Amino acid sequence: MPSDTSGRPDRHATDVVGARIGAQFVDLVLQFVQVVGVAVALGSLVRPEGEAAVRGLVGLGFLTLPLYGGLLEGFWNGQTVGKRLAGIRVVDRRGDDPSVGQVLVRNLPAVVLFSWLTSAVALAAIATSERNQRVFDGVAGTYVVRA
Template identity: 45%
Template sequence: MKMIKIKTAQNIDVDYELAGLGDRTLARAVDYAIFLIAYIGCAMVIAMLSFQAIESKTYAGSNTYLIPIIVWLALCVLYDLVCEVFLNGQSIGKRSAKIRVVSMNGARPTIGQYLLRWIFRIIDFGITFGSCAIVSVAVSKNRQRVGDMVAGTAVVKLPTELKFNNLVFAPITEEYETQYPAASQLTDDDVVLIYDVIKNFNRTRNSELVYRLAVKIKKHLNIITPDTINEYQFLEIMVQDYKHLTSGGQSILV
């Protein structure tokens, strides 16, 4: 499993899995299906215009037929660039496959990077009919096509989006006492992030994420912890306290 670090909105680096050839092929198949539907739609428009011209015994003019053709060609050419710029690194196909384009440093790619990826589609999918993209994604270290290598981007798998209400909690005793009242200043999204980092640590043993998030929360909430509590324990306590303070308090993260 190949990983890359992604910087979250809270400025915390989290490891994400690089998208493989299968994920990218699935996304491309969905996008091509959109092109095919658009092509059929344009063909139907041209057929309808031709039928109306024959029925009315008039000449519709070549420019009239060119309009749907130009629209379809523009869709095929500009689709990826427009989608990735305005949909945060995703086309409709990538969104359905739950993958996204990111910069190699984990940040959101710039318009220049999206543009480079788009230009090199000529090599990846045009001149080589897709064979270059398939080979480069299959054999490259970071599963990149040529456009990714030039632009300094990669495509990653997105984790299943967590909602606070979907987090799994277990009952705690009624005698539970809040240790850090400042936990009430957190948001549901903050707690989801803590949950992600705890799960990530349990899976990868990457203590750096735990340390950095704990330090950031302590600084943000002006909390000082005793030496007997480590950063992992602190994050668990923050989740306990938040749930206790916001819901009358009967839960703890498991």
């Protein structure tokens, strides 16, 4: 992976915006399945009564969204299913596998990024940052590069 003098991935290595969009689409579909699966599993345990209870279970399902990227990227070579299919991965500032803590931090926005508007804002951040990073990539010290 090409890097600058600090060891960080250079602009060319992080120029994977198109692949990130494709990966995000795959991952959003899988995250939707995750939220529904969590809500159904919890519903089978507590037998919710009423619309408010069902909404609460779905809300709890949304709270698990950072785990999708956090656990997969943390334990699967910096990749989610979408990233693996798109041929990209998450790395730390040195180009190494990120820590579980780093990928959990970079995935915290998943709770609110499950909409087209916040995804558009994230894409705008990627397109305008020096090394194509989302805000929480910068906070976590991570980059998305070609695998």
